[in-house]
Amino acid sequence: MRPLALLAALLVASAPLAPTPASAQTAKTRAVDVDLRARLAEVQADPRLFDAMVQQGRKVAAFCANCHGEGGNSTKPDIPNLAGQNPAYVLEQVRQFAVGKRRYEFMEGLIKALSPDEMVGVVLYYTQQPVRPQPVSDAALAARGKAYYDKICFRCHGEEGHGTEQFARIAGQQRDYLRISLKRYRDGKGPRIDPLMAANTRGMSDADIEAVVAYVSSMR
Ligand code: HEC
């Protein structure tokens, strides 16, 4: 079992991390051509490869740190934390930026320039880091937000807001980013249309959104 696992790790580590002759001629292997989820599962099942990919991801993260912060805790309220999120969810968002399904002008070029393994690596690096939740500034507002959250949002994002592979972690997320995202889903604005989020934000007033943002941003 051990020698086999080691051999597998060596094979995987030496092949995809270096460009193959075919992909070196053109650009790097494009994300669209690779099953990123399968690659993520492969890496997660192999501790040595996992560590190597996280190291690689840490280097890639230097390109993202200006906006997403060192260690994925953003210092700008309209830019999301990547720390502590679910790797499968974040990888899917990266894929969407890479194929143009989700859009953000100032980032998509950078994402498109990453190889599939760089994408997996940077996602693993960030999602391993601990989140720093936002302090509560208005306890009464946050309590109203909790009541709303516990009625509706917990069903998908979880009682603690930690999310799953399909549903984002939102606990501790940046306030402006939460507010902007919720309004976009509610109002059907921007490229990020999602039927589940549209249905679950349709009934929200701006005041409901403020309350939920106050609560969710402070969740640990
Ligand atoms: C110029 C600033 C900037 C840079 C540099 C940047 N990002 Fe972003 N990123 C953003 C903003 C702003 C958003 C939110 C876009 C939106 O509103 O949909 C975002 C969103 C994301 C998301 C979605 C998060 C979620 O919760 O859904 C991921 C994943 C992401 N970025 C990864 C990266 C990675 C990886 C890099 C480096 C390779 C990077 N970003 C570099 C500004 C940046």
Ligand code: HEC
């Ligand atoms: C039926 C399931 C469901 C419910 C209920 C739900 N969500 Fe979501 N939520 C999702 C899905 C799916 C996504 C990802 C959509 C996408 O890819 O754009 C999402 C995305 C989000 C995002 C963007 C996260 C990010 O990192 O970009 C926020 C913020 C959010 N939800 C907040 C809420 C809040 C607050 C509530 C309660 C009012 C709620 N959601 C209720 C399914 C749900």
